Amino acid sequence: xxxxxxxxxxxxxxxxxxxxAAEVHATDLEPVQENVERIGRALIEVIEVQRxxxxxxPELAPKSLAASPKEADASRLFTEFTMxxxxxxxxxxxxxxxxxxxxxIGISPSHLHREIARAEIRRLS
Numbered sequence: 001x002x003x004x005x006x007x008x009x010x011x012x013x014x015x016x017x018x019x020x021a022a023e024v025h026a027t028d029l030e031p032v033q034e035n036v037e038r039i040g041r042a043l044i045e046v047i048e049v050q051r052x053x054x055x056x057x058p059e060l061a062p063k064s065l066a067a068s069p070k071e072a073d074a075s076r077l078f079t080e081f082t083m084x085x086x087x088x089x090x091x092x093x094x095x096x097x098x099x100x101x102x103x104x105i106g107i108s109p110s111h112l113h114r115e116i117a118r119a120e121i122r123r124l125s
């Protein structure tokens with residue numbers, strides 16, 4: 001197996017996860033918000049592995065998704081905070097997890113990433 005083949009599999013996986021989230025909305029699978037957020041967390045993990053592949057082989061990064069340096073920095077910050085928050089949550093430290101997301105909201109330049117963090121705080125409350 002090569003990084004390219006892993007990359008291709010992850011592209012399929014991310015597409016399927018995206019479709020699954022849309023289907024959750026379309027079918028009103030309750031609790032809709034929680035189910036979409038669970039799928040979103042899985043997608044975050046897939047994206048992190050893709051990012052590591054792109055570090056090793058930048059030529060695999062899709063040209064249409066090439067981020068500006070500012071966007072790339074915002075995504076790295078989001079990934080870093082999310083991984084730390086997930087570790088806190090897995091350790092049963094819910095309050096610390098909410099604090100981690102709250103701190104992220106205060107420093108993130110990305111509206112989309114701030115909204116995801118707010119959704120995680122709501123889920124944890």
